[in-house]
Amino acid sequence: MNERKLLVVMSVLMLALSGCGSLNVRLPVTENAATQQATATAADRKASELVNVAQIMPTPTALPAEALAEFDAEERVLINLYERVNPAVVYILISQETRTNRGTLEVPAGSGSGFVIDTEGHIVTNNHVIANAGRIRVTFADGSTAPAKLIGGDPYSDLAVIKVDVPAEQLVVAELGDSSNLRPGQRVIAIGNPFGLQGTMTMGIISALGRTLPESSESAGGTFINPDVIQTDAAINPGNSGGPLLDSRGRVIGVNTAIRTASTTGGQPANSGIGFAVPVNTVKRVAPELIERGIVRYPYLGITSRESLNLADLAGQLGADVKQGVLVFSVARGGPAERAGLRGGNENDTVVIGGVPVPLGGDIITAIDGAPVRDFGDLISKLTANYRVGDRVTLTIIRDGRTQQIEVELGERPR
Numbered sequence: 001m002n003e004r005k006l007l008v009v010m011s012v013l014m015l016a017l018s019g020c021g022s023l024n025v026r027l028p029v030t031e032n033a034a035t036q037q038a039t040a041t042a043a044d045r046k047a048s049e050l051v052n053v054a055q056i057m058p059t060p061t062a063l064p065a066e067a068l069a070e071f072d073a074e075e076r077v078l079i080n081l082y083e084r085v086n087p088a089v090v091y092i093l094i095s096q097e098t099r100t101n102r103g104t105l106e107v108p109a110g111s112g113s114g115f116v117i118d119t120e121g122h123i124v125t126n127n128h129v130i131a132n133a134g135r136i137r138v139t140f141a142d143g144s145t146a147p148a149k150l151i152g153g154d155p156y157s158d159l160a161v162i163k164v165d166v167p168a169e170q171l172v173v174a175e176l177g178d179s180s181n182l183r184p185g186q187r188v189i190a191i192g193n194p195f196g197l198q199g200t201m202t203m204g205i206i207s208a209l210g211r212t213l214p215e216s217s218e219s220a221g222g223t224f225i226n227p228d229v230i231q232t233d234a235a236i237n238p239g240n241s242g243g244p245l246l247d248s249r250g251r252v253i254g255v256n257t258a259i260r261t262a263s264t265t266g267g268q269p270a271n272s273g274i275g276f277a278v279p280v281n282t283v284k285r286v287a288p289e290l291i292e293r294g295i296v297r298y299p300y301l302g303i304t305s306r307e308s309l310n311l312a313d314l315a316g317q318l319g320a321d322v323k324q325g326v327l328v329f330s331v332a333r334g335g336p337a338e339r340a341g342l343r344g345g346n347e348n349d350t351v352v353i354g355g356v357p358v359p360l361g362g363d364i365i366t367a368i369d370g371a372p373v374r375d376f377g378d379l380i381s382k383l384t385a386n387y388r389v390g391d392r393v394t395l396t397i398i399r400d401g402r403t404q405q406i407e408v409e410l411g412e413r414p415r
Helices: 003-017 033-056 065-088 280-293 311-318 336-340 376-386
Strands: 089-100 103-116 122-125 135-139 145-154 159-164 187-192 200-217 222-232 244-246 252-259 275-279 346-353 356-360 364-368 392-399 402-409
Touching (some): 200 376, 311 346
Antiparallel strands (some): 364 392
């Protein structure tokens, strides 16, 4: 090959290698120049599109096998928990009879949740779920239904027991756990029927312990508190009331009871991440009494105070170096505290704490049978958990700056 031919061949090769940095090898074809140019342009455009797509598509990051195994195991635990516990959870529909010109009609009056606690057909729910019930009907997870009768209700703990007449072999019983060793941060699961959506499971954590919920009693003329309530962020909505709050092993640790919210869904309160559950140890104490006698008898001291009162804020006015305890506002006339000689405050000598007048001069209860008392809620908790009507207790009090002991025989809380 002479020098001129070699230069021509090299020039052709240089042209073939120039452009977008890629070598396009084409076989001889009969297309004209315009067709070839159009084909080349379309191909270049397609290649450009593919390049752009490749740039915006995410590249999956592979998880280590051990991480995948851990996630899979967690899912299997939750699936297994649901399959074991959901059959013990029931949907409760209450109705009332209404008379019309055409006769008596049965009108739906509310709904809630509950769970089976024994093979005799006893079911725990909230008292407020069945408080106005004319008739009660229960639907199980398998779709079967049965009428239920009210065994007993307790407004103070907001617990009730109903009963269905169903063969024992058809009942799945929920396992009751222990609420005495719960910790904030512990994982919890709620199963119930929010807005009538049967068998709904949600998950969260224990947000706090030792909350109190007030319960007014018109007949007793006062307000009482339900102590040791569990706070959770597990989604709880209307219809969850009475359903179980579970630990990660599927044991009942509480009864979903209330939510605190400023939002609504269809005119009903909606979840905002603050829910409350009555602890299962309260269920263990209350349910047997409801089954046995239909009511619960609570020990009663007969004093009023303020649950959130911090005595440290009143150190100067109290004349005593005390940071914890219960300042007695008043004593119920004829009640156990008055009979034992406890003294209430002076309504004419008050200070305003948090916008609420606090009467001064009353006794300060610092211990019950030697156990220190933090505040009013703690006192109520100790009374309800450890004592019965008729028990005698020794209160350590501070009066006029001096510590003394007073013995009180506990009465029965008015209804």
